[in-house]
Amino acid sequence: MNAENLKPRDGAEVEQAIQWAVAGGKALELVGHGSKRAIGRAAQWDVTLDLSGFSGVTLYEPEELVLSAKAGTPLAEIEALVAASGQELAFEPMDYGPLLGIAVGAGTIGGVLAANLSGPRRIKAGAARDHFLGVGAVSGRGETFKAGGRVVKNVTGYDLCKLLAGSWGTLAAMTEVTIKTLPRAETEETLLVLNLDDATAGKVMAATMGSFADVSAAAHLPAAVATRVAEITAAPGAVTAFRLEGVAPSIAHRKSVLEKLAAPFGTLGTLGEAPSRALWRAIRDVAPFAADGPAGERYLWRISTAPSRGAEVGRRLVERAQAEIMYDWAGGLIWAALPTSDDAGAPLVRSTVAIVGGHATLIRAPAAVRATVAVFEPEPAALAALTKRVRQGFDPQGVLNPGRMWAGV
């Protein structure tokens, strides 16, 4: 916690706080609930700008598939509200609580968007960015602006919501956001394929994604990792899981498509609705690598690559750094837990990503490591310069979370 803590109550006070920081050359740390505070470069900030006071859903029209809320509204409150109308946030935002060793269920909608969270359904429904319709915010210049709107189809002006999604509070302090909601599936079931090696699992997942099975999630848990998930701990080895959502007859039909496709590769199993939900929550929140589990001391990387290259990433990290690996997004998302080391294995991770394409983010490591190792994927020179100019366009003095994403930005 920084020495000073500012908790504005309205937009005018946010403007005032940021203008004060600009005038005095102060660095502000933006927080909602602070649930993702341990992610990003470890940098020094003078004052905390606490936006959790901006709380409350201001508009929810289920038939319009739209919800507006003040940015500090708890995610849990929003999820409960839309669930009561049979809807959900389709992008399935993960909860970093278990990985970071903090309370489960914390976090604000502003934080969800600032981190561009998603979950296993990312491959079908998109990430937070894809559901972010409109925003009211105060830039690092201390100026209030809005962008987007409350309708899904909108190309009026530049899509600033996309820039704010995943900007980790380095461009603007969001005060109010509008997001898309969608109907929630009536039920779900999961088909398991047992004992596949990583490369074969990758091929089966690719075949599945190109089939009529219409899965809403596809993940692969190698044996050591699978044993740590209660719902599949009885499995004799690795588990590859496919989630089917919809109405029961539809699931049954699509499951038969999936079974036909997967049967030649391994023994099949099924999880009914309740264990299926629990399994995907565990995968979403990367429970096998939870801070209080056997991999809790390890440093954790999140790598996004082309799905067909996932197994190759896993193999390199396992062979060269004794990493533990878990695959989501049909192989395109790799969670890699590496043994502790001063450089967090960054040279190996970065060189691997350079070969396969994509990006890696160091999600969990002590502050001392996150102060010296690049946490976000370093960008080539022209792109890094562009990123810096974009940042300056919102926050020329660098008062909002300076250094959180890259040193000197």
Next chain:
Amino acid sequence: MPVAMPPSDDAVLARRAEIVAALKRIVPGEGVIALEHAMRPYESDALTAYRQLPMVVVLPETTEQVAGVLSYCHREGIKVVPRGAGTSLSGGALPLGDGVLLGMAKFNRIREIDFDNRVVVVECGVTNLAISQAVEQAGFYYAPDPSSQIACTIGGNVAENSGGVHCLKYGVTTNNVLGCELVLMTGEIVRLGGRHLDSSGYDLLGIVTGSEGMLGVVTEVTVRILKKPECARAALVGFAASEDAGDCVGRIIGAGIIPGGMEMMERPAIHAAEEFIHAGYPLDVEALLIVELYVARADVDHLLARVQEIARQCRAVTYRVSNSEEERLLFWAGRKAAFPAVGRISPDYYCMDGTIPRAKLPLVLRRTQELSVKYGLRVANVFHAGDGNLHPLILYDANKPGELERAEEFGADILRLCVEVGGVLTGEHGVGVEKRDLMPAMFSEADLNQQQRVKCAFDEKSLLNPGKVFPTLHRCAELGRMHVHAGRVAFPDIPRF
């Protein structure tokens, strides 16, 4: 047309011969067009009311040539307008008299089809439909399907963040693009995204998509392809009142059904389409809905039954379900031909593109009728009803003095109405020059300045497609200035709330 474009740079025009010669050194052969008659096809896009001959047309064939042209123009202070197939309905590719028109049509190769990752890598000049055609044998398609899909290019789709009739379920361009190669105005070449999802840094691909060709020139695009749904069936539902149709749209979505597409037409458009295509549309209804379900075979009957029940509750007077692929396509043929069909009943029409919250549909329809009476011009309404995207077609005759101006004023009033009820000026056609001066109806000066600062980050000299989107041109230096001066600190003490 009374739309002010950036002032012409006489110094640049005076050097025209020298500039043409320099461009010919960068793009050899026939890639530089400087003769007036040969430049004529480029003087407008699909918003033909606006015309302007460019200073010169350049048709590069390689990314290096694009980079060469842009870095030369950057150094020499010459404006550049990029153009795909020229199908913009908002004047996004309207040339500048003192600028280079950069035609990207020669970038027409599909570079790679990657079924393992379900992506296709294409050059920017490949048409939208060609992508789907390239993968249809394997049962895949590219989801966004703007009406101009046989002609429009993927580069233009990225620039405009194009939609289509199926974006209710599958999203628009920004949700279906994974990466691009982008040439900045300085000539620098950057790659955004790839075959993976999301970005570790800022989502620059997200901001480039929909930036109307003002941030950089896209040369290559990586798109996501989807497996075609197992089953597509459409229901054609007629209503005696447009309000009932609007009500039905809301209730279908409220029941948790997200159709692949949900389209609505009002009486004049229904009649025009039926006379043109003979799709079998009922002629004694006020409004017609096409509800198309893209689902697994096991789902279709059960969902169609629910749609029928909802339609009945909403007082539908006719209900028909497609019983064959031919019939389904016929339902669509009428809708897809609605614009040219309206073209047959009126010498000219002006297509609007606002989006509204769906619940406001009855109000907007009523007020549009009132405006129709006020301006003395007929209007035929066609909507992407599922996502509230309206395409009112204002019928006029350009040969009658004053009618075009009246049509434009009528259109502007409709768009202001969209904003007034919580909607937006444009759902998929873009701002361009057409709606540029209406932007203050939706955005404050601070909102627009913040967007322009993004433009400045990409194109500090404002040379790339200037005069589009923003009603007021500001110098980047002016926009970047902070109202904080050394030695005069506005807030010496930490604020206390």
